[in-house]
Amino acid sequence: MFLPVTRRRRPGGRLAVGAAALFAALALATPAQASPPAADEQPTLTEAVSTRLHTAAPGTATVLGSDTRIDVTRKQGGWAFGTAVLATPAGSEHLPEGRLFLAHRDATGWKVSFDGESSFSRLARTSPVMKAPEQRLLSAGTDGPQAAVAGDFRTGMTLPYSTGQSWTMAGGPHGWSGEAAPWSSVDLAGGDQVVRAVRAGTAYTMCQGWIRVLHDRGYATDYYHLWNNIGVDGATVQAGAFLGNTGTDVTCGGSALGRHVHLALRHDGAYIGIAGHNLSKWVLQSGGSAYQGSALHGSRQVAAGGALYNYGVLGFTQGVVDTDGGTTLTRRTGPGTGYAVAGSVADGETVTISCSRTGTSHTGRWGTSAWWHRLSDGTWVSDAFVWTGVDGPVNGTC
Structure with missing residues (x-):
C-alpha cells in the first residue's frame, strides 16, 4: 500500500519526511501487539487452581458446589505443587473430589495440570518441586508401564489391614459417592481398626481423614473417613504402612455411619470399577445395586456383611x-x-x-x-x- 507523505526541500537538495506523517504511517503499517496481563491483573495461584478444578469436571463441580480447598504444599520460583479438593457439606450424599496439582507460571500467568493428565506428566519430569521418587512415578504418564494394564486385573494389593485379620465388608462395590458409577469402592470395618497401605507407594494427605497413595502401573488408592491419620506430602510408604484408624471423619464432606474405611481404586487419575480386581486373594464382585456384591476366594463366596480374611498379597506370577x-x-x-x-x-x-x-x-x-x-x-x-x-x-x- 502506498502512503503519501508531505515533503519539503532541505538545503542541499535532500527530501525530508514530516515526522508526524511518518509516525502515522508506521502506526497504520504495524499491527498492535497484545501485551500479557499485568502481574496485578493475573489470577493468583489459588484462583488459577480453583478455576482449573471447576473446568476439569464441570458436572461434578455443579453437583458439589464451590467450596474449593487448595493446599499449596510446595512452592519454588515459578513452580507449585499441592492438593485441590471440591468439598461437600457434612452429611451430604456426595463425597469430596480431590486432585494433585502441579502449576508453572509463565508471562501470562499460572498454568495448572492435574494428576492423570499428559501435561502433568510432562511438567513432572522437570519440575524442581517434585521429589525424585515421586517424579519417576508421576512423570510416567498414560504412555508408560500402566498402558499395559488394559485387560490385566492384577494389582499386587492386599486388603487395607494386617495379614491374618478378618474384617467385615460392610459395603460391597459402590461409587466413590454412593450409587454413582463407577463402583470403585468398598467399606471395611472391624479388626484392630488400623488402616494400612494396600501396596507400597507415595502418599498424600488430601484433607483431614483422607489419604491417597499412588502406586505403580498407574494405580492409586484412596482411604476416607480416617481418624488419627498421618500427615504426608509425597512420603514413600511400604505395603502395610500405618495410614490411620477407621473413623467417621467427614471434614471435607460426605457421611459415615459407624467406624469404617472407605477404600477406593483409581487409575490414571480417575476412579475405576473395583470389581474383578484382586485384594488379598479375594476377587471383588458387583451386586445388583450399590453396596451389595460379594468377594470370591476360590469357590468360596462372601456377600456384603460377611468377613474377609486377609490372606496376603497375590503375586503377579x-x-x-x-x-x-x-x-x-x-x-x-x-x-x-x-x-x-x-x-x-x-x-x-x-x-x-x-x-x-x-x-x-x-x-x-x-x-x-x-x-x-x-x-x-x-x-x-x-x-x-x-x-x-x-x-x-x-x-x-x-
Whole structure:
C-alpha cells in the first residue's frame, strides 16, 4: 500500500519526511501487539487452581458446589505443587473430589495440570518441586508401564489391614459417592481398626481423614473417613504402612455411619470399577445395586456383611485355584487331559506359575480357555480353573 507523505526541500537538495506523517504511517503499517496481563491483573495461584478444578469436571463441580480447598504444599520460583479438593457439606450424599496439582507460571500467568493428565506428566519430569521418587512415578504418564494394564486385573494389593485379620465388608462395590458409577469402592470395618497401605507407594494427605497413595502401573488408592491419620506430602510408604484408624471423619464432606474405611481404586487419575480386581486373594464382585456384591476366594463366596480374611498379597506370577464349586483341581504332567495325573491342588489354594502354553480347552467360572499353566513344581493345571487376573500367559510361554 502506498502512503503519501508531505515533503519539503532541505538545503542541499535532500527530501525530508514530516515526522508526524511518518509516525502515522508506521502506526497504520504495524499491527498492535497484545501485551500479557499485568502481574496485578493475573489470577493468583489459588484462583488459577480453583478455576482449573471447576473446568476439569464441570458436572461434578455443579453437583458439589464451590467450596474449593487448595493446599499449596510446595512452592519454588515459578513452580507449585499441592492438593485441590471440591468439598461437600457434612452429611451430604456426595463425597469430596480431590486432585494433585502441579502449576508453572509463565508471562501470562499460572498454568495448572492435574494428576492423570499428559501435561502433568510432562511438567513432572522437570519440575524442581517434585521429589525424585515421586517424579519417576508421576512423570510416567498414560504412555508408560500402566498402558499395559488394559485387560490385566492384577494389582499386587492386599486388603487395607494386617495379614491374618478378618474384617467385615460392610459395603460391597459402590461409587466413590454412593450409587454413582463407577463402583470403585468398598467399606471395611472391624479388626484392630488400623488402616494400612494396600501396596507400597507415595502418599498424600488430601484433607483431614483422607489419604491417597499412588502406586505403580498407574494405580492409586484412596482411604476416607480416617481418624488419627498421618500427615504426608509425597512420603514413600511400604505395603502395610500405618495410614490411620477407621473413623467417621467427614471434614471435607460426605457421611459415615459407624467406624469404617472407605477404600477406593483409581487409575490414571480417575476412579475405576473395583470389581474383578484382586485384594488379598479375594476377587471383588458387583451386586445388583450399590453396596451389595460379594468377594470370591476360590469357590468360596462372601456377600456384603460377611468377613474377609486377609490372606496376603497375590503375586503377579501366582493364581488362586477356583474349581467353580469343586473341591480339588487335577494336576497333570503336561498341558492337557491326555497327560498323566500328577496329583491335585485344593480349591482356594495359591499356586506359583513358571510359564504357560496352550493345550486342551476347558470351561470354568471365568470362561473357556485352552491355556495351561506349568506350576513351580513342574506339574500343569488348566487356566480355566485358576484366577490369575489375565486371560492368557502369566509368566511367559513355555
